[in-house]
Amino acid sequence: MRIGELSRLTGVSRRLLRYYEEQGLIVPDRSTNGYRDYDERNVDRVKQIRGLLAAGLPTRIIKQILPCLDKPRSIHFPDATPEMLALLTSERDKLTDRIEMLTRNRDAMTEYLTEVEQHRAPVAPGQLHST
Amino acid sequence: MRIGELSRLTGVSRRLLRYYEEQGLIVPDRSTNGYRDYDERNVDRVKQIRGLLAAGLPTRIIKQILPCLDKPRSIHFPDATPEMLALLTSERDKLTDRIEMLTRNRDAMTEYLTEVEQHRAPVAPGQLHST
């Protein structure tokens, strides 16, 4: 597929798809006319990239850990150097920390919302299933 | 305390502390000499800000939801407008989505690491407590 379709399928702008390519995150084939030619797997790959970016990982790190993650899953760890494993482990741990922090903040928000709710509508427990 | 100490206590650069102030996230007093004068609560507040930033919230959103979160916790929701509650709820939900995405990625990394581990050291379960 060409870039426009991938963009539609992933919701990621053409510009960004080219940017990700420039950063070495995706490497599409080229048709004879020079058009980028993506295969289906790139859809998931792009989504994965978005997820990792949303996780706060910079593209240069994503580039390194992506090869460990996107594969058809399995029998595919020959190219895992010790450095890569260390990097992956460290990023995984950072992710865990980040998840914990986000969870704490999320829970604080929920707690606050609950308190406000109870404050303005002090009701019996049975009525709590409104929303 | 002055900005240097707060910086030390929070690990956030002076520059950023001033930036957060410029963005309306913290509002220190001023000594007669013009120096910023922070109180202890600002330590937690700054950490909270860092947490929310790490969560991907922009400062302008943080500015809006922070008043709901940092307080001495409790009896303090008079200034919660419906808009603010809606905003807070929506950001909370976004956070939840983000947490789920991060968790999926984290688990994928862990899964990969586990597979590699098993591949290069196919051992009995009893030996798994090495690290």
Place this chain on the structure above:
DNA sequence: TGAAACCCTCACATTGATGTGATGGTCAAG
């Protein structure tokens, strides 16, 4: 008093992820 270590403001630089627009090639349909 003078140096060290603070603080202030202001302003410009940078980095990463993006957008936007200019200029031009390709291709399918009328």
Place this chain on the structure above:
DNA sequence: CTTGACCATCACATCAATGTGAGGGTTTCA
């Protein structure tokens, strides 16, 4: 063949979060 919808590259713009440094006060302490 021309028009419209693609595609390409390149370059400049933007935005938020940061860094850095200039130019200049203040406080502390020997």
